[in-house]
Amino acid sequence: MQFMLLFSRQGKLRLQKWYVPLSDKEKKKITRELVQTVLARKPKMCSFLEWRDLKIVYKRYASLYFCCAIEDQDNELITLEIIHRYVELLDKYFGSVCELDIIFNFEKAYFILDEFLLGGEVQETSKKNVLKAIEQADLLQENMKDKGYHFIMQGINDAHLQEKVE
Amino acid sequence: MVMSSLKLQDLIEEIRGAKTQAQEREVIQKECAHIRASFRDGDPLHRHRQLAKLLYVHMLGYPAHFGQMECLKLIASPRFIDKRVGYLGAMLLLDERQDAHLLITNSIKNDLNQGIQAVQGLALCTLSTMGSAEMCRDLATEVEKLLLERSPYVRKKAVLTAVHMIRKVPELSDTFLPVCAKLLHERHHGVLLGTITLITELCERSPAALKHFRKVVPQLVQILRTLVTTGFSTEHSISGVSDPFLQVQILRLLRILGRNHEESSESMNDLLAQVLAVNILGRFLLNSDKNIRYVALTSLLRLVQSDHSAVQRHRPTVVECLREPDASLSRRALELSLALVNSSNVRAMTQELQGFLESCPLDLRADCASGILLAAERFAPTKRWHIDTILRVLTMAGSHVRDDAVANLTQLIGGAQELHAYSVRRLYSALAQDISQQPLVQVAAWCIGEYGDLLLEGSCEETEPLQVEEEEVLALLERVLQSHMSLPATRGYALTALMKLSTRLRGDNNRIRQVVSIYGSCLDVELQQRAVEYNTLFRKYDHMRAAILEKMPLVDRGGPQADEEVKESKEATHLLEPAPVPTEPQASKLLDLLDLLDGPSEDSQQPPPVDPSPEGTLIHLLDLPCAPLAPAPIPNLKVFEREGLQLNLSFVRPPGTPTLLLITATATNASEGDVTHFICQAAVPKSFQLQLQAPSGDTVPAQGGLPVTQVLRILNPNKAPLRLKLRLTYNHYGRSVQEIFEVNNLPVEAWQ
16 A cells, blocks of 8 residues: 545545655645545445556545555455455444544544554454554553553553464 | 643644634644744653644644654653654654654664564554665664564564565565565464565565465465365454455465466465355355355356366255255255265265255256256166165156156166066055056056066065065056056056066966957057057967067167257157167067057157067167267357357257257356346258257346257258358347347358
């Protein structure tokens, strides 16, 4: 995956994850054009479109568009599954997620994405494991706002070690 | 200046509250000023909050470059919250174009080494998102080390970071290649997935790596197979498919490894086809949704032609589907079950199918019975089993069997000399119980006639001892003769049987004579003729009676091939005999009379009985008609294809009738939509005679549903070159279609 964008129906960007190095100006231009293209699509159209030399996979969930740019050899359908899985993760974390959750907790949305994808590839296929990792990290964050962190971090380590293997 | 340390959420709220773009800009500019001041003054406790606000603003499109150094500071902080936001900022604000980005390399290195997973995770994540080539080179060793970490959490991230590194610095491939083999043994899906991705990346970049990794193809296939065959695992499944992400990735790698490399492809193919397609279909069979089950059965039916063994795996499930109350499902299951019968499972399968036969809906009974009989014929382990099976089918569904079942069975029994006694006893018992099932009655009558003496002998190891009196036998046959349930053909059998018994039984033949003479005035012309002839035999030609009524010799049949041809024409037509009956007239017309060829239900596979009379000229009758060498099959011809509907022609020139050509037109439908109201018409030049037989149906269901077949009988007395024009009309995808075309490339064997 080259990048993922989340934007509203008014074209307002809610999340941008870039896995390729581009200047700010380039990113802005791409975002603007792509948002325009996707928003112009009619509801019944399929989720795939070709744009520049990339394949764009997008899906609308309520008021948010989830849009991924993948390379030629990447699989569109699995990308749709990726998008869906991400939405499920957000949903589980926030409890019936809506756009406002993502607006007000955008950094959390990033953290969750970073436990699911890494470098543009899927890193964890178990929903449970992803959510557990976020939970641990949130705990860690809470616990060491003011205290020293060594012991607590150690506890988190052990928990991670017990991460279920199939 | 007052530090307003707005919480992130408050800021967001405020920004959203702005009614115009200008207002928004104002709010943001004011806040950015505060943030800048805060950065300058270096408030460590709230730095993360300030950066978070900046990041939000950045997303809205406002400049945020002054936050870059703050990212570094945050990353270097020991506090987790700082690191979290700091690394996020790095990923959003720093990229390889900024000079500042290299400065985080050291922090990342430290974090990778300090052994706290959450932190290591952050570092790896950032490295794999924005790591430049230089950073990657610097940190390769650290990442390599982490590939061997105990914690799968770290390992999975390390593997994907390695992927990124290779993309940035291809030379690093050498560093990361060796560890792959070990990582493939991973059980953790995340690590495994990352490993597959890594191997894929390596193979795509280097032919040497590609070659190196070909040897893991079996391992990959094994992993894939395990994934597919393992039952539902909630953790990794999407809609019942085990970890599709992993499966897709493995498939992708297999595709690369197998490309242009036959050996790899070979080892993949069998397993892949079986494992993937068939197993998935097999699981559809268990799905609660009927439509899915139907589709699964249909697809398996198609598959069974090309990959029989793979579908065999699902035999038990398919057999279960026989018990479906839904008629279309059970029909499919029946077809598939019949297709799955082979020599090793024939006993079990026929048992199941017989069970099905008892309870199945009437319209399926004929198919089921025929199917069982056919399967029995192809795979019967022993003759006795075969006879038993046919018997059971005849008893259960006698009225639904095909016309040639009788002939088949008599021929079968006739050929199994050791089983004559057994057969006749079984048949006698069956007949005694029920004289309504015509095919059964006919076979029984024939058998009793032929082997009546064995019946009366009273001992046979294979059946229970049966004491049968002559009178009983005669009475039974008379009952058959008189029963209103008996078809004329059946009565013919019975009468002839009685006649034969006159030489087999020891008693006097008064009773038989009586019956025969009674039927001399029977209204049924056929019976009457026979009776008259038999009467004459008694009165005037008694000395020849024994010889004439001797046991029949073994008939040599065309075998299953003959059946194929019969199947093609859908109904037994007289011209399809593979064993033409010698039609020479004989000196004694009595031989003609005893010709058992009459009766519409028998086909002419029983030549007249042998007459060992002193007249040597009769020897040629002993040239039992055997199936002539089957002519080389004429290749099939695809004549039409449109949107998935295909029409194929197959040609048969039955031996013995050189002017006859039988064409079977088969319409198959591979498309998504049903083809309905399908009509095929044909035209031939004037010198030909064409007869179109009734088609098997007029609907070709979608996706490989049961094809429609139709037989065209063409007589070509002048042996002229065949020309054929076809007209097809049907409905497909809601449109009505008409196609008229001439068939080209007709094989010369069709008329020469």
